[in-house]
Amino acid sequence: MSELLRELLKIFTDSTGISQDVQAYANVGGAVLIGLGIVLCVFGFRSYRALFSGLCVVTIAYIYCTWLASMMSWREAVTAIAVMGTVVAFFAYRWYRVGGLGVCFALGACLGWLICPSIVVAIICGVIAAVGQWLFPVIVIILTTSAVGGCLLVDTLKLDGFMYLVAVVGVMAVAVVIQLIINRNQKLFTRTCPEVFNALLEKKRNR
Numbered sequence: 301m302s303e304l305l306r307e308l309l310k311i312f313t314d315s316t317g318i319s320q321d322v323q324a325y326a327n328v329g330g331a332v333l334i335g336l337g338i339v340l341c342v343f344g345f346r347s348y349r350a351l352f353s354g355l356c357v358v359t360i361a362y363i364y365c366t367w368l369a370s371m372m373s374w375r376e377a378v379t380a381i382a383v384m385g386t387v388v389a390f391f392a393y394r395w396y397r398v399g400g401l402g403v404c405f406a407l408g409a410c411l412g413w414l415i416c417p418s419i420v421v422a423i424i425c426g427v428i429a430a431v432g433q434w435l436f437p438v439i440v441i442i443l444t445t446s447a448v449g450g451c452l453l454v455d456t457l458k459l460d461g462f463m464y465l466v467a468v469v470g471v472m473a474v475a476v477v478i479q480l481i482i483n484r485n486q487k488l489f490t491r492t493c494p495e496v497f498n499a500l501l502e503k504k505r506n507r
Contacts, residue, residue, distance in 0.1 A: 301451035337452030344445025
């Protein structure tokens with residue numbers, strides 16, 4: 301997972317022309333990834349809207365620097381990115397439903413790429429995660445953030461194969477429990493699962 305994020309960051313920095321500036325802080329990259337892993341494992345649900353806002357800003361910067369760079373000067377591009385990025389980030393933070401779908405799609409795609417480095421597999425896993433989030437918004441956000449955060453933390457142990465999988469599952473399980481406890485009184489989503497599931501649960505309770 302760490303290598304995948306580094307590759308994505310390299311693509312972004314090369315496209316936006318800030319690779320040299322970012323390389324100056326390469327020595328703290330590992331600490332940043334560990335910090336991101338901890339945030340995702342412990343505060344994944346509470347921070348997913350901020351994560352979605354950041355993804356929107358990065359996407360806007362990438363589009364401006366790759367597709368529209370020839371149409372405007374660097375100063376104009378920076379101004380446009382700052383203005384558009386701020387506006388989009390503001391609304392992205394408020395669109396918690398869309399944010400959940402976007403974050404789960406992105407994290408699901410990353411997990412799919414780890415399973416099989418194929419764009420098709422990544423997209424399929426992303427779609428599955430997004431659909432799951434639509435049906436079970438709270439639990440799927442917690443599961444996907446815990447899974448990616450667990451991968452980032454376990455990457456520091458330099459494990460391979462079966463031991464890597466066991467470690468990721470273990471960290472993920474602990475992270476899920478922590479997040480469920482922290483967010484047991486969340487009020488962002490009034491419906492945590494489809495009504496049909498609530499009806500089935502209610503019937504079982506009444507038996």
